[in-house]
Amino acid sequence: MPLALAARVLPLLPLQVLLNICLGEIRSRHPRIFDRLGSNTGKRYGLEPTDLPIAFVLEPRRMNPRITVVRSLPSNLDARIAGPLSALIGMTDGSYDGDALFFSRDIHVDGDMEAVVALRNAIDDSRVDFLSESVLWLGPLAAPIERILRSIVGSPSAREEMGVGRGG
Amino acid sequence: MELICPAGTPSALRDAVAAGADAVYCGFADETNARNFPGLNFSRSEMAESIAHAHQAGVKVLVAINTFARAGAVNIWHSAVDDAVDAGADAVIVADVGVMDYVARTHPQQRLHVSVQAAAANPDAIRFYVDRFNAKRVVLPRVLSVPEIAAIGKEVNCETEVFIFGGLCVMEEGRCSLSSYATGKSPNMDGVCSPASHIQYREENGMLVSRLGEFTINKFAAGEAAAYPTLCKGRYQTSEGSGYLFEDPTSLDATTMLPELKNAGVCALKIEGRQRGRAYIERVVRTFRQALRALDAGQPIPTDELRGLSEGQSTTTGAYKKTWR
Numbered sequence: 001m002p003l004a005l006a007a008r009v010l011p012l013l014p015l016q017v018l019l020n021i022c023l024g025e026i027r028s029r030h031p032r033i034f035d036r037l038g039s040n041t042g043k044r045y046g047l048e049p050t051d052l053p054i055a056f057v058l059e060p061r062r063m064n065p066r067i068t069v070v071r072s073l074p075s076n077l078d079a080r081i082a083g084p085l086s087a088l089i090g091m092t093d094g095s096y097d098g099d100a101l102f103f104s105r106d107i108h109v110d111g112d113m114e115a116v117v118a119l120r121n122a123i124d125d126s127r128v129d130f131l132s133e134s135v136l137w138l139g140p141l142a143a144p145i146e147r148i149l150r151s152i153v154g155s156p157s158a159r160e161e162m163g164v165g166r167g168g
Numbered sequence: 169m170e171l172i173c174p175a176g177t178p179s180a181l182r183d184a185v186a187a188g189a190d191a192v193y194c195g196f197a198d199e200t201n202a203r204n205f206p207g208l209n210f211s212r213s214e215m216a217e218s219i220a221h222a223h224q225a226g227v228k229v230l231v232a233i234n235t236f237a238r239a240g241a242v243n244i245w246h247s248a249v250d251d252a253v254d255a256g257a258d259a260v261i262v263a264d265v266g267v268m269d270y271v272a273r274t275h276p277q278q279r280l281h282v283s284v285q286a287a288a289a290n291p292d293a294i295r296f297y298v299d300r301f302n303a304k305r306v307v308l309p310r311v312l313s314v315p316e317i318a319a320i321g322k323e324v325n326c327e328t329e330v331f332i333f334g335g336l337c338v339m340e341e342g343r344c345s346l347s348s349y350a351t352g353k354s355p356n357m358d359g360v361c362s363p364a365s366h367i368q369y370r371e372e373n374g375m376l377v378s379r380l381g382e383f384t385i386n387k388f389a390a391g392e393a394a395a396y397p398t399l400c401k402g403r404y405q406t407s408e409g410s411g412y413l414f415e416d417p418t419s420l421d422a423t424t425m426l427p428e429l430k431n432a433g434v435c436a437l438k439i440e441g442r443q444r445g446r447a448y449i450e451r452v453v454r455t456f457r458q459a460l461r462a463l464d465a466g467q468p469i470p471t472d473e474l475r476g477l478s479e480g481q482s483t484t485t486g487a488y489k490k491t492w493r
Contacts (some may be wrong), residue, residue, distance in 0.1 A: 124179065
């Protein structure tokens with residue numbers, strides 16, 4: 001997977017800067033996410049794409065949400081969600097049902113389940129399209145970059161072969 | 169037959185409407201509804217906006233106020249009824265006789281449905297709700313065979329609604345105390361079965377271990393389909409071996425029973441799953457809309473389309489056929 005190779009060899013700081021710009025944009029466009037998270041805005045979530053050599057720590061604080069890119073997740077997390085990148089992204093854009101991904105064992109969760117359920121429901125309601133919205137700031141380059149990202153992450157048919165397609 | 173679809177969020181409601189629901193059921197973000205999960209459900213303003221959206225598309229909205237009112241705090245349930253009526257709900261779905269009485273006295277024009285949580289499983293019980301509170305529809309508990317449903321339909325003067333897809337309870341709807349025993353919270357009083365705050369998952373020697381409160385519910389081998397950590401669907405060790413003592417982790421799928429349910433005089437078909445994501449809502453609603461079109465056209469109905477969305481990735485016709493042990 002080219003993305004895995006890139007993540008292994010490239011420095012993480014530029015990616016982290018880009019992701020935090022995207023997170024700020026998502027915060028301004030989807031304020032209802034934070035309403036639905038309620039007291040869970042203070043939680044620390046570990047997001048672990050199992051097909052990448054990096055992971056993310058998400059702190060969805062209402063005023064200053066933050067995402068940190070790490071080589072491995074720290075231990076001081078409230079909850080962890082792990083699974084193929086396509087499954088994690090598919091849950092954010094409504095392609096996949098989180099419960100079905102859990103039943104099929106495509107994703108793994110542990111830690112504070114109340115925090116996990118709140119995040120899942122908040123994201124699902126928001127209709128945030130992570131890939132699309134994370135490149136909006138690129139202006140005219142957004143569309144082609146989004147197409148490239150989607151091809152890297154995996155198409156729905158590829159996800160079907162992974163066993164997650166039947167889930168949603 | 170009407171297709172009654174779940175929605176846990178305004179976005180899910182919009183997807184259910186777009187996918188072909190005749191009516192959507194949903195609830196407020198508090199203990200008055202039996203899916204009181206973190207991050208789920210509707211604020212008062214979201215409910216009003218969502219009902220307006222559904223009505224523009226010709227779709228009804230049924231508001232579930234289907235937990236049992238707590239002594240000393242019944243005003244929470246009363247205000248939920250008032251706000252559902254103000255928001256333009258096409259019906260309120262109620263389980264508690266006290267709340268039903270409030271609806272009948274305070275909002276006599278409001279259409280009232282008897283929730284599955286009321287466990288009205290015989291004509292006498294149903295007639296009581298119809299006669300005393302002017303209930304127009306009863307959601308039948310998932311304990312009845314199709315001939316029993318047909319027999320009830322002939323004896324009562326109200327519409328009948330049955331579940332056709334989704335999670336199953338252990339045939340004690342509205343009376344189950346398992347979750348309360350393990351966690352102190354129950355679907356009947358708090359709107360939560362196996363609350364997320366009491367659930368733990370961990371990997372142990374390659375197995376997924378699920379726990380609820382102090383109880384180990386299940387251990388899933390690598391690659392084995394997982395299930396919700398509810399006590400009723402736990403796999404327990406006994407002196408005679410381990411197994412599912414109460415109920416297998418499986419979802420109801422009554423697709424093959426649609427012709428028989430129609431012949432039984434059922435008025436409405438309900439899909440369970442307000443706690444599920446938009447992907448589930450859209451796909452299940454669309455699949456059953458297509459099935460009902462095929463049924464009306466006298467064409468074969470595609471079956472087993474939704475196994476991947478099911479708990480334990482397996483399905484059953486449940487009590488409708490009563491083929492289990």
